[in-house]
Amino acid sequence: MLLQLRLAHDDSQTNDEGAHIVAGYSYWILHDWRLNPEHPPLSKLAATIPLLFVPLKLHPDPEKWADADEFAMGREFLYRNTWPADDILFRARTVTIVFAVALILMVALWARRCFGDFAGVLAAALASFDPGLLSHGHYVTSDVPLTLFYLGAALAWFCWLRSARWKWLLMTGLLTGLGLATKFSAFLVFPTFVFLWLIRRPSLPWLRTVMFLTVIPFLLVWATYGFDTRPVASDPRIGPTVASTSRLANLPIPAYYFFRGLYLQARHAHGGHTAYLFGRLSRRGFVWYFPVAFLVKTPIGLLASAVAGSLLILFIRPKWLWLAIPAVTYFLISMTTRLNIGIRHILPVYPFIYLLVAAAVAITILTQYGKLMRIGLTFCVLAAVIESMTVYPLSLGFFNFAAGGPRNGTRYLLDSNVDWGQDLKRLRAFLSQHGIQQPCLAYFGGAEPAYYGIRPAPLMVVRSPADLAQVNCVAVVSAQSLFGSLTHPFAALEQRRPDTIVGSSLFVFDLRKNQTKQQVRSGASGLVH
DSSP states (O other): OHHHHHHHHHSOOOTTHHHHHHHHHHHHHHOOOOSSTTSOSHHHHHHTGGGGGSOOOOOOOHHHHHTTOHHHHHHHHHHSSSSOHHHHHHHHHHHHHHHHHHHHHHHHHHHHHHHOHHHHHHHHHHHHHOHHHHHHTTSSSSHHHHHHHHHHHHHHHHHHHHHOOHHHHHHHHHHHHHHHTTOGGGGGHHHHHHHHHHHHOOOOOHHHHHHHHHHHHHHHHHHHTTTOEEOGGGOTTTHHHHHTTOGGGGSOEETHHHHHHHHHHHHHHHHOOOEEETTEEESSOOTTHHHHHHHHHSOHHHHHHHHHHHHHHHHHOGGGGGGHHHHHHHHHHHTTOSOOSOGGGGGGGHHHHHHHHHHHHHHGGGSTTHHHHHHHHHHHHHHHHHHHHHHTTOGGGOOOGGGTOGGGGGGTOOGGGTOSSTTHHHHHHHHHHHTOOSOEEEOOSSSOGGGGTOOOEEOOOOOSHHHHHTOOSEEEEEHHHHHSOTTOTTHHHHTSOOSEEETTTEEEEEOOSSSOOHHHHTTTTSEEO
16 A cells, blocks of 8 residues: 555556546535446546535536536646646545555455465555556556455356355355446456356356446446436437437436446447557557556466466366456457556456465466475566566556567557656656656646746657757657657657656657757656656
């Protein structure tokens, strides 16, 4: 928790947080669900509970409110409110930290219950120091809460299959509902249920089982929308158009914005999102995106322990391989999506890897060379922890040693793997340390530089050497702006070695004429924390 609290304080606002915060706050205050419908409301409602106890104002601009412009409203809510933006952000982030701690506890307690105390400790260590969980375990997004509910639903379902005790089926329904109320990718829990059932093939009371897995989740989802029921015609964005073309537009729909958001998310997934892999950009995504992200963004010790542990289980306790089913199902289905914008989208895979390692530790007592194997697995876990800590507090930009570390991350990936706008506070400290008054800035992020006392000049397009010759300033360019645009506005800088990198995402180029560059180049040997 202490590691997460430091990151919650040090990181500036990431791209999606402002939208999530203002949306959640508007649900509480205005009882309107129009903002950010492409994500269900549970995590946003939870994150903004601490904000209900401070004097904040929400008076949305009528035009932005009519357009449901959550990003513009998020910036206004954070940076033009009666309470400091950093305090608003920190309060909301503490709720995500609670979800992250609950996830670690669930992993540790399950591993301890099934595989013993030592296995529980190792699983908890893997979870606590995993750079993926460290980097996203304090942001106001839905990734960590979804991971918690997906893990819990899969474990509860397995207990139901094994014991046929109704409390486990009830727990499965509740956790499934909480997952669906958090993020639409929670629907992947249903194929997971099917595959887990195929492994054991128990006889089930199918009618009641299906009722528990549909009615309970829907009621929970509907409850997070305040049992809101409305027709399509009442939707301020599409209602007037639909009402004139369909008689069904006035039919009341329970949890209308859930289905509206599901449609928007499906449309986004079908249309694609500009993705980056190995220096290439594509609107259609890459089928190998998540395998590559997994290999370069996972500590080598965790990769090694996962492989060794899976082999041990396969040859000695193959029935324990059920732990891999939820992870493999989620991973393979995720590979089919065109939304390739971050390893955070496969975060639910990782808790099952921790449990597989814990199971492998338990198996070592059954083998002839068990002590040696246990030492090896423990060494891999410690190696994973140490590798993660070598990058902290720049955990978002973590890349393992085999990939060349965070400094080489942009060779492989961008987006929320590297640059989510999180380094603006670090830029402020860097500029102050080097006495740079007015950098030329191309910042990719939702935070406002002026709020942190940064008064930049805009950085002109520099596609050619001739353009570059016109620049006379210290240029600071976000990794996403530098490498992630199909129009390549900074092509002349893409192949140029930066003088330093602030955080993991801000590339600094000293382009001043006839001035010493020693003050900027002093940090060129590594990332600036």
